Amino acid sequence: MQLAHKTIKFIPFPFFVIDEEFQILEVSEKSMEQFPTVHSFLDLVDLSSRKKAERFMNPVVSRNKVELNLITKHQSLLLFDVYTQWENQERLFVFCVEKQESIQAIRSIIHKLEKQLENDDLSLQEKQEQLEMTIRNMQQVVIHHDNLSNIGKIASSIAEDLKKPLISVRGFLQLLKPYLVELGKDHYADIALDEIDHANNLIYQFLDATNISLPQKEQVNIQKLLMDVVEKSEAAAYSVNTEIKYMKEQILPVMNIDRKQIKQVLLNLIQNAMESIKVSANKDNGNVVIRTELTEKTIEISVRDNGIGMDRDTVKRIFTPFYTTKRKGTGIGLALSLKIIENHGGLIDVFSEPDQGSTFVVVLPLDE
Ligand SMILES: Nc1ncnc2c1ncn2[C@@H]1O[C@H](COP(=O)(O)OP(=O)(O)OP(=O)(O)O)[C@@H](O)[C@H]1O
Ligand SMILES: [Mg+2]
Structure with a gap:
C-alpha cells in the first residue's frame, strides 16, 4: 500500500515528522530503507519501549532524547x-x-590502528574521511531544512554525543602512545591524534555555529581592536607572502560591542582573505587592507584582498551555513560572522570580482 506521506531525500538519518496522534506525516528516504511502512510511529516501537515512547513524545516533556x-x-x-x-x-x-553507529566509526579507528601496527600499513585517512562524512551529513541536515533553528538544536545534541567518544579515543591513543614509541611507531599515534583533533574541531565549530550567544557588550576602542587583530594575523600572513595593513585614517569613537565576537568576525574575514590569496595568481604578493569609514550613524570596517574573488552565484551562497568551496573548509566562518553582526544590529556587504579580489564590509551601528 502506498502511504500519503512525503519523503525527504536529504536527511541522512531515519527521520520522521509525526502529529500529536503519532501519525506519520513525512519520512526520510533512510526511514523507508530501514523501517517497514506503517501509519503510526508507535507501530515501529517495540512493545517493551512503547509506554516510554508515549510518555516521552508528549509536548510537555522537555527532554529531547530517549533510547527506544x-x-x-x-x-x-x-x-x-x-x-x-x-x-x-x-x-x-x-x-x-x-546506538552503535556513532561509536562504530571510532571503534574501527582503534581496530584499524591495532591492525596497522601488525602489518605496517597505515590508512587512517579513510577513517578520517568517514568521520568527516558523518559530520558533513549532519551539516546537510541543517542546510537544507527550512526550520533551521529547530533542526540545528537536534543536530547539535547529536554532535554533543559524537564528541564524547572522540574525546575518549583521544585519551586512549595517548595511553597507547608510549607503547608505540617503544615500537618506533609513534607517528601512527600522532597522525591519529591529529585526525581526531580535526574531527573534534569540526564538531566544536559546528556547535559554536548553532549556539551563538547574544553579544556581551562593553566599551571598546575599535582602533586598538583592529591593531590587535592585525598583529595576531601577521605571522600567518607572512607565511603566505601576504602583507596585511590597517590604514589608520581617522579617529574612531569608542563602541559598545562584544569585543570577543567582533574580533572573531574580523579574524574570520582576514583568514578567508589569506586563503583566497593563497590559491590566486597573487599568491606571491598578497595584500590585505583594512580600512574604516565613519558615517553619521554607522562605522564601516572593510577587509579587502587581492585573492581569487568570486562570481555572483558564489557571493549569493557564502553566508549559508556550511557552504564552502574549500577542501578542508567547514563553511561556518561567514554564517557565524553574519549572525554575530546581525546580533549587533549591523550587516555585512560583499563586493567581489573573479580574479580581482574581494572586499567585505562590516557595517555596525553607532550607539543609539
Ligand atoms: N575573501 C574571499 N575571497 C574569495 N572567496 C571567499 C572569501 N571569503 C569567503 N569566500 C567564499 O565563501 C565560502 C564560505 O566562507 P566561510 O568562511 O563561511 O567558510 P570557509 O572559509 O570555506 O570555511 P571555514 O568554516 O573554515 O571558515 C568560502 O569557501 C569561499 O568560497
Ligand atoms: Mg572561512
Whole structure:
C-alpha cells in the first residue's frame, strides 16, 4: 500500500515528522530503507519501549532524547537514540540514530590502528574521511531544512554525543602512545591524534555555529581592536607572502560591542582573505587592507584582498551555513560572522570580482 506521506531525500538519518496522534506525516528516504511502512510511529516501537515512547513524545516533556527499541526491516529489533523536537506543539520531528553507529566509526579507528601496527600499513585517512562524512551529513541536515533553528538544536545534541567518544579515543591513543614509541611507531599515534583533533574541531565549530550567544557588550576602542587583530594575523600572513595593513585614517569613537565576537568576525574575514590569496595568481604578493569609514550613524570596517574573488552565484551562497568551496573548509566562518553582526544590529556587504579580489564590509551601528 502506498502511504500519503512525503519523503525527504536529504536527511541522512531515519527521520520522521509525526502529529500529536503519532501519525506519520513525512519520512526520510533512510526511514523507508530501514523501517517497514506503517501509519503510526508507535507501530515501529517495540512493545517493551512503547509506554516510554508515549510518555516521552508528549509536548510537555522537555527532554529531547530517549533510547527506544525500534522494529526495523532487516534485523528486527535495534536500539536507537531517538531525538525529538516539537514544532508549535503540532508536529514532532523525530530523528533516530542507531546506538552503535556513532561509536562504530571510532571503534574501527582503534581496530584499524591495532591492525596497522601488525602489518605496517597505515590508512587512517579513510577513517578520517568517514568521520568527516558523518559530520558533513549532519551539516546537510541543517542546510537544507527550512526550520533551521529547530533542526540545528537536534543536530547539535547529536554532535554533543559524537564528541564524547572522540574525546575518549583521544585519551586512549595517548595511553597507547608510549607503547608505540617503544615500537618506533609513534607517528601512527600522532597522525591519529591529529585526525581526531580535526574531527573534534569540526564538531566544536559546528556547535559554536548553532549556539551563538547574544553579544556581551562593553566599551571598546575599535582602533586598538583592529591593531590587535592585525598583529595576531601577521605571522600567518607572512607565511603566505601576504602583507596585511590597517590604514589608520581617522579617529574612531569608542563602541559598545562584544569585543570577543567582533574580533572573531574580523579574524574570520582576514583568514578567508589569506586563503583566497593563497590559491590566486597573487599568491606571491598578497595584500590585505583594512580600512574604516565613519558615517553619521554607522562605522564601516572593510577587509579587502587581492585573492581569487568570486562570481555572483558564489557571493549569493557564502553566508549559508556550511557552504564552502574549500577542501578542508567547514563553511561556518561567514554564517557565524553574519549572525554575530546581525546580533549587533549591523550587516555585512560583499563586493567581489573573479580574479580581482574581494572586499567585505562590516557595517555596525553607532550607539543609539
Ligand atoms: N575573501 C574571499 N575571497 C574569495 N572567496 C571567499 C572569501 N571569503 C569567503 N569566500 C567564499 O565563501 C565560502 C564560505 O566562507 P566561510 O568562511 O563561511 O567558510 P570557509 O572559509 O570555506 O570555511 P571555514 O568554516 O573554515 O571558515 C568560502 O569557501 C569561499 O568560497
Ligand atoms: Mg572561512
